Amino acid sequence: MRKLLLATAASTLIATSAFSAAHEINIGIILGYTGPIESLVADMGPASEFAFAEVNASGLLLGGRMINVIIGDSTCIDSAAATAVAEKQITADNVVAIVGADCSGVTGAIVSNVAVPNGVVMVSPSATSPGLSTIDDNGLFFRTAPSDARQGAVMADVLMDKGITEVAVTYTNNDYGKGLADAFEASFKALGGTITISAAHEDGKADYSAEVGALASAGGELLAVFGYADQGGKGIIQAALDTGAFETFLMGDGMKSESLIEAIGPDLNGSIGTQPGSDSDGTAMLIEMLAGVVGNPTGPFVAESYDAAALIALAIQAGGSADRASIAANIMNVANAPGEIILPGELAKALQILADGGEVNYEGASGVELIGPGEAAGSYQEYEIIDGAFVTQRYR
Amino acid sequence: MEDLLNAIILFSNFVLVPATAYGAQLALGALGVTLVFGILRFSNFAHGDTMAFGTMVVILVTWWFQSMGISIHPLPTALLALPFGILATIGLLLATDRLVYKFYRKQKSPPVVFVMASVGVMFVMNGIVRFIIGPNDQVFADGERFIMKARDFKASTGMAEGLTIKVSQALTLGIAIIVVIALFWFLQRTRTGKSMRAFSDNEDLALLSGISPERVVMITWIIAAALATIAGTLYGLDKSFKPFTYFQLLLPIFAAAIVGGIGNPLGAIAGGFVVAFSEVTITYAYKKFLRYLLPENLEPNSLVQLLSTDYKFAVSFVILVLVLLIRPTGIFKGKVL
Numbered sequence: 090m091r092k093l094l095l096a097t098a099a100s101t102l103i104a105t106s107a108f109s110a111a112h113e114i115n116i117g118i119i120l121g122y123t124g125p126i127e128s129l130v131a132d133m134g135p136a137s138e139f140a141f142a143e144v145n146a147s148g149l150l151l152g153g154r155m156i157n158v159i160i161g162d163s164t165c166i167d168s169a170a171a172t173a174v175a176e177k178q179i180t181a182d183n184v185v186a187i188v189g190a191d192c193s194g195v196t197g198a199i200v201s202n203v204a205v206p207n208g209v210v211m212v213s214p215s216a217t218s219p220g221l222s223t224i225d226d227n228g229l230f231f232r233t234a235p236s237d238a239r240q241g242a243v244m245a246d247v248l249m250d251k252g253i254t255e256v257a258v259t260y261t262n263n264d265y266g267k268g269l270a271d272a273f274e275a276s277f278k279a280l281g282g283t284i285t286i287s288a289a290h291e292d293g294k295a296d297y298s299a300e301v302g303a304l305a306s307a308g309g310e311l312l313a314v315f316g317y318a319d320q321g322g323k324g325i326i327q328a329a330l331d332t333g334a335f336e337t338f339l340m341g342d343g344m345k346s347e348s349l350i351e352a353i354g355p356d357l358n359g360s361i362g363t364q365p366g367s368d369s370d371g372t373a374m375l376i377e378m379l380a381g382v383v384g385n386p387t388g389p390f391v392a393e394s395y396d397a398a399a400l401i402a403l404a405i406q407a408g409g410s411a412d413r414a415s416i417a418a419n420i421m422n423v424a425n426a427p428g429e430i431i432l433p434g435e436l437a438k439a440l441q442i443l444a445d446g447g448e449v450n451y452e453g454a455s456g457v458e459l460i461g462p463g464e465a466a467g468s469y470q471e472y473e474i475i476d477g478a479f480v481t482q483r484y485r
Numbered sequence: 486m487e488d489l490l491n492a493i494i495l496f497s498n499f500v501l502v503p504a505t506a507y508g509a510q511l512a513l514g515a516l517g518v519t520l521v522f523g524i525l526r527f528s529n530f531a532h533g534d535t536m537a538f539g540t541m542v543v544i545l546v547t548w549w550f551q552s553m554g555i556s557i558h559p560l561p562t563a564l565l566a567l568p569f570g571i572l573a574t575i576g577l578l579l580a581t582d583r584l585v586y587k588f589y590r591k592q593k594s595p596p597v598v599f600v601m602a603s604v605g606v607m608f609v610m611n612g613i614v615r616f617i618i619g620p621n622d623q624v625f626a627d628g629e630r631f632i633m634k635a636r637d638f639k640a641s642t643g644m645a646e647g648l649t650i651k652v653s654q655a656l657t658l659g660i661a662i663i664v665v666i667a668l669f670w671f672l673q674r675t676r677t678g679k680s681m682r683a684f685s686d687n688e689d690l691a692l693l694s695g696i697s698p699e700r701v702v703m704i705t706w707i708i709a710a711a712l713a714t715i716a717g718t719l720y721g722l723d724k725s726f727k728p729f730t731y732f733q734l735l736l737p738i739f740a741a742a743i744v745g746g747i748g749n750p751l752g753a754i755a756g757g758f759v760v761a762f763s764e765v766t767i768t769y770a771y772k773k774f775l776r777y778l779l780p781e782n783l784e785p786n787s788l789v790q791l792l793s794t795d796y797k798f799a800v801s802f803v804i805l806v807l808v809l810l811i812r813p814t815g816i817f818k819g820k821v822l
Contacts (some may be wrong), residue, residue, distance in 0.1 A: 284787060295724035299768045300794045302499035306770035307788055332498055333635020333647035
């Protein structure tokens with residue numbers, strides 16, 4: 090009798106768990122909750138969860154199925170730990186897709202070692218390394234953050250539109266500076282521009298006159314500075330202005346800071362630069378929605394995190410199935426035209442359209458448009474410094 | 486003819502003027518190092534951070550003056566604050582001598598013990614400076630920035646190339662010349678200066694003739710403190726103040742002192758300019774300069790740059806090694822290290 094009871098109980102348990110498994114869709118979030126970018130993830134993680142909660146609240150996903158979020162720690166730097174977490178989520182928790190990872194290194198490791206062998210889709214909100222564009226991902230890896238290569242291309246376009254064809258380049262001597270400089274150089278040359286010199290500078294030095302001397306000798310219509318506003322970038326600009334080597338500058342996203350204008354003064358007027366950002370209504374809408382939910386709704390990659398989660402949910406709905414392959418096949422469809430434009434907070438509307446057999450073009454909070462290997466086209470603000478203020482020229 | 490002038494202006498703007506100012510700053514620093522070496526017979530590794538300490542006091546006093554509205558426009562207020570910086574640094578060095586070096590002098594410790602002790606002192610001073618003013622960049626230059634601006638120069642002369650001379654560069658050179666003349670006059674003409682030279686030449690003989698060693702040591706520290714503060718302040722005015730860069734200055738300063746012949750004040754000055762000019766001329770790209778000078782068909786396509794600017798500090802190292810290998814006594818005969 091007791092055995093019978095036990096067996097009944099056990100079978101009920103299995104049945105309910107099978108029932109819930111059939112109705113709940115497990116989706117992983119793997120971000121660096123500990124490690125170098127833990128302060129950013131504190132806002133990014135909740136933003137992703139917020140999108141899933143919005144989907145659950147609508148009750149429209151595949152006729153009322155719920156998303157169950159499984160959170161994992163990528164550590165940002167420890168590839169072995171991140172791979173183990175992904176392995177566990179995919180095999181034990183049976184997740185159908187993963188939001189993440191965050192840092193480019195661990196993201197690459199998870200993609201090659203776990204996601205591709207198991208056929209699981211990953212949508213990273215923050216990995217920007219150009220190297221991930223060419224990773225062998227079987228069409229499973231997407232990102233809502235643009236590759237740094239994109240900024241280089243945008244800056245090349247900015248210069249070409251202004252009719253500037255000959256520039257000198259200096260970059261801060263690290264992966265960011267070098268990557269951006271290489272990307273810019275490739276795009277600019279492809280458009281017919283000439284790079285007279287591409288020289289690294291070290292941050293944290295007092296004197297940049299020798300660096301500027303070399304740059305000046307190479308010449309060019311303006312100097313492109315891919316560095317940091319409170320580091321070598323400022324020193325280079327100061328020295329270049331002092332010696333009269335260059336008068337206008339093109340600045341990368343690390344250079345946009347009020348402190349720079351304060352330090353250099355009116356000589357900076359006329360310089361131009363780019364900075365990730367979009368004028369889509371989505372950004373403002375998300376900031377409003379997240380107020381009170383996350384600490385800093387305007388923080389880096391918060392919008393991208395929301396969008397990454399939303400894309401996965403919409404791809405499930407578009408394919409009509411929480412099947413891994415079906416999600417992979419539908420991410421691009423929901424992210425890009427044609428279809429009804431979807432902004433943050435309109436996920437219920439999007440799910441309904443998809444359920445009715447319509448199409449959506451998810452714009453989201455960061456103006457999502459996936460290009461090439463499934464990465465954000467990237468929207469950049471082009472600004473010019475006029476009368477000591479950053480004035481937006483246009484968005485690209 | 487105009488091409489030749491342009492070439493000269495270009496060279497002055499990017500090599501001659503900056504290297505001269507930098508050379509003067511190094512020379513003042515190297516003078517302090519060489520003086521301590523000549524009298525106390527050890528390489529004072531704490532010199533760079535002594536410069537940072539002195540400059541820090543000058544900056545703090547400058548800010549205080551600025552808040553009270555005191556200025557000597559068009560000259561930087563820091564010049565007014567300089568004496569306070571020197572006094573504070575003298576206090577610091579005399580205290581250090583009493584607390585650290587005096588003990589080792591009594592023990593008659595070998596020079597290497599002093600050197601190691603000075604490394605310890607360096608770290609302590611390093612910490613004090615960071616503790617008080619923080620590790621960040623501080624800008625304290627005020628007053629006029631330029632004697633001549635490149636843009637104005639071009640406009641008034643009609644040349645294609647501009648020439649910039651900053652107030653800080655002219656000040657550096659002017660003050661360095663005054664300081665050097667005063668120092669040499671002091672060493673050559675005054676009784677105390679003579680006793681210092683005697684002490685440096687032959688310690689035992691100097692003691693026999695009644696020279697008080699403690700007095701000589703004290704005066705050496707006072708002069709070293711003044712030189713360090715002046716060098717540091719001029720460097721900070723010309724570039725910017727950051728504790729870490731002052732620590733890094735140690736290498737070119739030692740290279741300058743050794744190239745010139747350590748222990749020899751004249752050598753320190755020559756060494757300062759040799760190191761500064763080699764750093765700047767070797768890492769300068771001569772493309773534009775040669776374009777002005779050479780006929781069109783010989784114009785270079787490459788940058789004509791011997792070494793990338795990344796290797797600036799390596800130049801000091803190479804000079805140091807070469808001098809130690811080929812002529813260990815330096816240009817002017819100093820003591821053999």
